[in-house]
Amino acid sequence: MASQGSFKYVAGRLAKIPQAVLALTLIGLICLVAIASALQLPLSPYAYDQTSTLYLAGPSAQHWMGTDELGRDLCARVIYGAQLSIAIGLTTAGVAFVIGTVYGAIAGYCGGKIDTLMMRGVDLAYSLPDLLVMILIGVLIGRGTFGILLALGLVSWMGTARLTRAQFLQLKNEEFVEAARAQGQDHLSIIWKHLFPNALGPIIVALTFTVPSAILSESTLSFIGLGLSPPACSWGTLASDGWRSLRAHPHLIFFPSLFIFATVLSFNFLGDGLRDALDPRTRLSKLK
Amino acid sequence: MLTLILKRILMALPVLFLVATLSFCLIRVVPGGPFDADKNLPDEIVANLKAKYNLDKPLPEQYVLYMQRLGRGDLGVSYKYVSRTVNDILLDAFPVSLVLGGLALALAVLVGVPLGAVAALGRGRWQDTLAMFLSTFGISVPGFVIGALFIYVFGIQLRILPVGLWESPWHMILPAITLAFSPAAYLARLTRASALEIVQKDWVRTAQAKGLSGSATVLKHIMRNSLVPVITVLGPLTAILITGSFVVEYIYAIPGMGRFFITAVMNRDYDLILGTTLIFAVLLIMANTFVDIAYQILDPRMRISD
Numbered sequence: 373m374a375s376q377g378s379f380k381y382v383a384g385r386l387a388k389i390p391q392a393v394l395a396l397t398l399i400g401l402i403c404l405v406a407i408a409s410a411l412q413l414p415l416s417p418y419a420y421d422q423t424s425t426l427y428l429a430g431p432s433a434q435h436w437m438g439t440d441e442l443g444r445d446l447c448a449r450v451i452y453g454a455q456l457s458i459a460i461g462l463t464t465a466g467v468a469f470v471i472g473t474v475y476g477a478i479a480g481y482c483g484g485k486i487d488t489l490m491m492r493g494v495d496l497a498y499s500l501p502d503l504l505v506m507i508l509i510g511v512l513i514g515r516g517t518f519g520i521l522l523a524l525g526l527v528s529w530m531g532t533a534r535l536t537r538a539q540f541l542q543l544k545n546e547e548f549v550e551a552a553r554a555q556g557q558d559h560l561s562i563i564w565k566h567l568f569p570n571a572l573g574p575i576i577v578a579l580t581f582t583v584p585s586a587i588l589s590e591s592t593l594s595f596i597g598l599g600l601s602p603p604a605c606s607w608g609t610l611a612s613d614g615w616r617s618l619r620a621h622p623h624l625i626f627f628p629s630l631f632i633f634a635t636v637l638s639f640n641f642l643g644d645g646l647r648d649a650l651d652p653r654t655r656l657s658k659l660k
Numbered sequence: 661m662l663t664l665i666l667k668r669i670l671m672a673l674p675v676l677f678l679v680a681t682l683s684f685c686l687i688r689v690v691p692g693g694p695f696d697a698d699k700n701l702p703d704e705i706v707a708n709l710k711a712k713y714n715l716d717k718p719l720p721e722q723y724v725l726y727m728q729r730l731g732r733g734d735l736g737v738s739y740k741y742v743s744r745t746v747n748d749i750l751l752d753a754f755p756v757s758l759v760l761g762g763l764a765l766a767l768a769v770l771v772g773v774p775l776g777a778v779a780a781l782g783r784g785r786w787q788d789t790l791a792m793f794l795s796t797f798g799i800s801v802p803g804f805v806i807g808a809l810f811i812y813v814f815g816i817q818l819r820i821l822p823v824g825l826w827e828s829p830w831h832m833i834l835p836a837i838t839l840a841f842s843p844a845a846y847l848a849r850l851t852r853a854s855a856l857e858i859v860q861k862d863w864v865r866t867a868q869a870k871g872l873s874g875s876a877t878v879l880k881h882i883m884r885n886s887l888v889p890v891i892t893v894l895g896p897l898t899a900i901l902i903t904g905s906f907v908v909e910y911i912y913a914i915p916g917m918g919r920f921f922i923t924a925v926m927n928r929d930y931d932l933i934l935g936t937t938l939i940f941a942v943l944l945i946m947a948n949t950f951v952d953i954a955y956q957i958l959d960p961r962m963r964i965s966d
Binding site: 496499500501502503504507508509510511512584588591592595596597598611614615618619622625629632633636637640641644 | 675678683686687689792796797799800801802803804805808811812816895899900902903906907910911921922925926928933937940941944948
C-alpha cells in the first residue's frame with residue numbers, strides 16, 4: 373500500500389539527488405510564473421507598444437526579452453506561452469494516466485484472450501511514430517488547441533497502458549495477491565488495494581516523461597506549421613514566429629527555445645530522479 | 661531461416677493493408693479537399709477536377725479503386741505537383757531521406773554506444789554523471805532548436821557550411837548531425853542500462869575471476885552482450901529518425917520524404933499523404949522484421965523455438 377510513510381521515504385530519497393531537486397525547483401518556478409500570470413499579467417501578450425518604435429527590439433531593461441514584429445513584449449508572450457505549453461503537458465499526462473491505467477489494468481488483470489484482443493491494436497499503433505499519427509489525426513480533427521490535446525491524448529495513453537499491463541501481469545501471481553484472493557476479496561478491491569498501489573511507482577515515472585514529450589511534440593508540430601497557429605501563443609508558435617526572422621532577430625527564437633529546453637530537461641531529470649528514488653536497489657550515497 | 665523470413669513477410673502484408681485502410685479512412689472522412697485552396701475556380705472546373713481524380717465517386721468506390729491501384733504498385737497522382745505521380749515524387753525523395761537517415765544513424769551509433777559504455781563502466785563517478793547529462797541534454801533539446809542554432813552559428817555568423825538544400829556532401833553535414841542528436845542520446849541511455857545489467861551477471865564475475873584483464877572482460881563479455889539490445893531497438897530508432905526527418909528536412913529545405921509528407925498534409929494532397937505514410941509503414945515493418953531475424957542470429961537461445 374502506498375501509504376504516507378512510503379511517500380515520505382521516496383521524497384526523502386529524491387531530496388538526495390541534486391539534479392532532481394534542481395529540476396523540481398525550476399519546474400516549480402515556471403509553473404508559479406505561469407499560474408501567477410494567469411491571474412495578473414503586468415504586460416499583455418497582445419499589447420502593442422504604440423508609444424515608441426520598439427518593434428523587433430533586442431532585450432532591454434524595459435522589455436527583458438525584446439519585442440516582436442508588432443512591438444509586443446516577448447517576455448509577456450513567453451510567460452503566456454508557458455501557461456499553454458505546461459497545461460498541454462500536464463493535461464496529456466492526466467489523460468494518459470486515466471485511460472492508460474484503466475485500459476492496461478483490465479488487459480493485465482484479465483489476461484488470456486481479452487488481453488490479446490486489447491493489446492494487439494495498441495502494439496501496432498505504438499510502433500508507429502507518435503508525430504506521424506498525431507499529424508494524421510490532426511488532419512481529421514483540425515488544429516486548434518482542442519485538436520492538439522486530443523491528438524496528444526490519443527497517442528500518449530498507449531505507453532501507459534502497456535506499462536500498466538506488464539506490471540499487472542507480473543504482480544497478479546505474487547503471493548500477497550494470492551493471499552488477498554484466498555481471503556475472499558473481490559476483483560475490484562484486489563485491483564484497487566493490492567495491484568494498483570504496487571504498480572504505481574513505474575507508472576508515475578513514465579508519466580513524468582510523458583509531460584516533456586507532450587511539450588516537445590506540441591512545439592515541434594507548431595514549429596513545422598501543423599500544430600497551433602496564431603493567435604494561439606505557445607512556446608512552439610513563438611519559436612515558429614522567431615524562425616522566420618532568425619537571420620536578423622535571433623532573440624525571437626532564442627527565448628522560447630530556451631524555455632522549451634529548460635522545461636523539458638527539468639522534467640527528464642525529475643523522471644530519472646524519481647526512478648532512482650523508487651528503485652530500492654539504487655544506493656543514493658553513490659549518486660552524490 | 662528462409663521460412664522464417666518468408667513467414668515474417670507474409671505477416672507484414674495484412675498489417676500494411678490495415679495501415680492503408682486506416683489512413684485512407686482517416687484522411688477522406690474529413691470535409692475539405694485538395695482544391696479548396698484555389699478559391700477562384702468556378703464550380704464547373706472544380707467538378708471537372710474532381711471527376712478527373714475520381715473524387716466525385718462515393719467513398720467506398722474510391723476505396724476499392726485506390727486499393728486496386730495499390731495492388732499494382734501504383735500510389736496515385738499528386739493533385740498539387742501537377743502531372744507528377746506519387747511514385748515519381750517518392751522515387752526522387754526516398755534516396756535523399758535514406759542517405760540522411762543512414763548518416764544520422766551511423767553517427768548516433770558511433771557516439772551513443774561508446775557514451776553509454778563509458779557511463780556504465782564508470783558508474784556513479786564523474787564519467788557517468790557527464791555522459792548521462794549529455795544524453796539527457798540530447799533527448800531534451802528539440803530538433804528545431806539545434807537546427808536553428810546550427811544555421812545561425814555555421815550559416816549566418818561563420819558562413820562555413822551550407823544550411824539549405826541537398827546538393828553536395830557539404831550540405832549533408834549539419835542536417836545529419838541535427839538528426840543524430842536524439843537517437844544518439846537514446847542509444848547512450850540504452851547501452852548504459854544494458855551494460856549495467858550485464859556487469860552484474862555471473863559469467864562476468866567468472867571472467868574476472870579467471871584473471872582476464874579489465875579491458876578484455878569489457879570488450880569480449882560486456883560490450884558484445886550489451887550490443888544485442890542496441891540492435892533490437894532498430895524499430896524505435898527508425899521511428900525516431902522518421903519523426904526527426906519531418907523537422908530536419910523542413911528547416912534545411914531538403915527535398916526528402918519528411919518534407920513532402922508535411923507539405924502534402926498542408927495541401928490535403930490525398931494520394932501523396934497516403935503514399936508517404938505507407939512507405940513509412942513499410943520501413944518500420946522492415947526494421948522490425950530485421951530485428952526479429954537478427955535476434956535469432958545473435959541469441960542462440962531464441963533458435964530453439966523456431
